[in-house]
Amino acid sequence: MLTKRIIPCLDIKNGRTVKGVQFENIRDAGDPVELAKWYAEQGADELVFLDITATNEERKTFAALVRDIARHIDIPFTVGGGIGAVADVEVLLHAGADKVSVNSSAIKNPQLVQELAKHFGSQCVTVAIDTKYREETGWKVYTRAGTVETEHATIDWAKKVTDLGAGEILLTSMNNDGTKAGFALDITGEVAQAVSVPVIASGGAGSMKHFAEAFNISHADAALAASLFHFRELGVPELKSYLKEQGIAVRI
Numbered sequence: 001m002l003t004k005r006i007i008p009c010l011d012i013k014n015g016r017t018v019k020g021v022q023f024e025n026i027r028d029a030g031d032p033v034e035l036a037k038w039y040a041e042q043g044a045d046e047l048v049f050l051d052i053t054a055t056n057e058e059r060k061t062f063a064a065l066v067r068d069i070a071r072h073i074d075i076p077f078t079v080g081g082g083i084g085a086v087a088d089v090e091v092l093l094h095a096g097a098d099k100v101s102v103n104s105s106a107i108k109n110p111q112l113v114q115e116l117a118k119h120f121g122s123q124c125v126t127v128a129i130d131t132k133y134r135e136e137t138g139w140k141v142y143t144r145a146g147t148v149e150t151e152h153a154t155i156d157w158a159k160k161v162t163d164l165g166a167g168e169i170l171l172t173s174m175n176n177d178g179t180k181a182g183f184a185l186d187i188t189g190e191v192a193q194a195v196s197v198p199v200i201a202s203g204g205a206g207s208m209k210h211f212a213e214a215f216n217i218s219h220a221d222a223a224l225a226a227s228l229f230h231f232r233e234l235g236v237p238e239l240k241s242y243l244k245e246q247g248i249a250v251r252i
Contacts (some may be wrong), residue, residue, distance in 0.1 A: 004215050005045035005222035006236055007200060012051045012081070015065060017230065021079045030230060033068050039229070040073040044238040045251060047073065048170070048224060050101065050128075051081025062238045063095045070096025078126055078170075084112065086119050093097065093120070101170060103128040104143045107150055107157075109163060117165025122197075122252060129158060131187060132174040139187050146174050154187060155194050161221040162195045169195060170224070173203040180206025182213065189218035200224050208234065208242040215248050 010017045010032050017032045029194055046235045051070060066079050080101030091102050100120075106113050106127055116125045122194055130142045131154040141152040150157075171191050173184035182202045192199040198221035201214040204224035214220045228234045240250045 001032075001115045002221070003045075003251045004220075004243065005200075006039075006211070006239060006250070007046045007048055007222050007224040008035075008044050008226045009048040009050065009202070009226045011226060012065070015132045025166060032065065033072055034231065036077075037072045039236065040075050043240065043252070044075060044236050045222070046076040046078065048101065049079045049080070050095075063091050066097055067095040068091055080126070080128055083164060084109075089116055089120060089124075093124070099124050099126050099168070101126040101128045103130065104145075106161060107141065107143045107152070110160065113161050113164040113166050117167070122165045122167035125166050126170050126200075127158075127169040128162040128170040128172065129154060129161075130172050130174055133184075133187070142174060143147070155190055158191045158195050162197050163178075165246075166197060168198045168200065170200045170202055176204030177202075179204050180228065182206060182210045183218065183223070185213055185218045188214065188220055192219045192221075198222065208239050211239060212243060212246050212248060215243070215244075 017030050017035055070077055076098040078099040079097040079161060080243050083089060083100055083102050084105040092100055106160045113125060113127060130146045131139050132142055133139050141150045141155040141157045142148060143150050147241055165240045169191060171188055171246055181204055183204045200222040201218060201220035202224040205228050211223045214223045240252055243250045
């Protein structure tokens with residue numbers, strides 16, 4: 001049985017870790033290097049590092065910071081933000097990242113997913129999907145840090161990028177993000193059922209029970225959280241012990 005992964009997410013803005021609620025009201029959450037070191041020591045399975053303003057400000061992910069973080073940890077590390085070409089990925093992998101995450105650039109140019117998978121292997125390519133539910137449209141994919149609604153229905157887009165070679169889906173519910181009311185179990189479960197690659201549940205974690213629900217109800221392969229971990233409201237060892245007691249396979 002494959003173990004379920006616990007993944008802290010470091011959203012980076014101007015070299016600092018930040019966290020918001022539903023992609024707004026951003027506040028400081030600490031030094032990314034120190035947080036990364038702490039999470040590795042705590043037993044996190046992976047880290048995700050997203051430069052949340054790279055796309056909107058038309059700049060590349062800060063490779064020097066990636067190199068600094070990677071130097072201090074010994075767990076897999078995904079990097080995203082402003083990635084639009086093979087050359088961008090080469091820089092980040094050389095800096096120490098294990099995987100890359102693409103979002104807006106994949107929507108702008110879906111063939112980028114295929115190109116990256118061909119060059120680096122599907123296992124290196126995560127497609128991040130920011131999704132939002134509205135009664136008029138259902139679950140739709142959003143781009144440019146969650147500011148622009150696209151024409152893509154979430155399930156259809158997840159299938160498409162998987163067919164193009166994505167090795168993993170990072171699914172964030174904008175409705176749930178930062179609310180601590182729980183993951184969006186419905187859409188997460190639908191995506192997990194629709195694709196053959198691992199799905200990371202993201203957005204809304206507020207308790208240990210929420211993680212168990214993401215694994216048991218939505219059948220997510222991993223669950224990601226930020227503020228819950230950053231502000232020490234929940235520890236990774238404590239969470240893993242709870243999940244193990246619930247019969248969920250985790251790496252202790």
